[in-house]
Ligand code: SF4
């Protein structure tokens with residue numbers, strides 16, 4: 005967005021405050037600076053180069069970029085896009101990103117992942133029985149299962165279960181031996197120049213590996229490849245999908261068969277597999293898969309495009325983990341079942357963390373991990 009358009013959009017706000025009660029960060033902090041309306045006012049200061057305090061910069065960086073406000077603003081202001089652009093402006097002016105972002109970005113450059121994982125342990129999730137025969141880049145397949153940092157290091161069962169299900173269906177795919185970070189973290193921290201370099205490096209690597217289609221497990225990687233790469237990578241020509249959609253197709257074609265588990269579950273829609281995706285949403289397929297493998301599937305009080313963020317979007321865990329815990333635990337308190345299933349490893353991770361910190365005992369599972377349990381061999 006150019007600055008004139010941004011300022012026009014900001015000035016069209018009528019201060020109706022209709023966006024306050026739908027913003028999770030405002031709901032848990034009660035701080036107007038951490039509301040869509042409050043942040044919009046801050047972005048005006050940022051784009052007109054007025055002085056902004058440390059507290060105000062922090063308020064910008066505690067936005068989860070969940071996009072809930074965008075769809076409910078009566079003036080149709082693209083609030084989250086403006087907040088993202090304001091982070092880029094902060095970086096240009098030497099006021100962003102925060103120290104925590106710089107530390108994580110250094111880790112991405114040096115260790116090729118955003119979670120401080122040991123690169124030598126990146127493939128520890130690969131099931132032992134497949135490791136001996138896995139050919140990685142050398143396999144003659146144009147379809148890549150891209151695990152991302154969270155699945156590779158923090159929620160490894162989301163990687164191994166996805167891999168196992170595809171192998172069980174004899175699906176033709178490969179994985180990379182040295183998978184890079186997708187760069188979404190850097191992009192949403194506002195360092196556009198570094199993010200663009202990572203996108204271009206990754207595109208070269210993917211092209212060299214003969215990749216024409218990417219299957220992601222992580223909502224953040226899906227969002228990056230689907231929404232962001234096409235904007236910044238000339239000649240981007242790679243098809244993008246999510247593991248849930250592939251498993252759904254394999255289920256419909258009869259290549260994967262599932263039994264019903266004696267479980268009552270609730271499903272949570274990640275922002276980045278639904279509301280935030282351009283030209284795609286993944287609402288019905290996970291529900292159909294889960295209805296056929298469970299006694300019942302319950303919904304959150306708000307679901308699909310109105311589902312709240314898990315509380316970890318856009319790297320806010322590192323900026324203010326208390327907000328992530330409060331948002332995550334408020335959702336855990338909203339569910340009536342013992343089991344919560346979701347389709348993004350970052351959501352799984354944050355719910356487990358919020359549950360641990362607040363002593364809410366719920367079982368949180370990544371969708372393919374749940375489906376693997378229901379697989380009929
Ligand atoms: S809903 Fe839109 S118009 Fe109303 S205060 Fe929020 S940003 Fe402004």
Ligand code: SF4
Nearest residue numbers: 027067068070071073
């Ligand atoms: S994108 Fe989400 S967290 Fe950020 S201001 Fe909008 S509703 Fe609040």
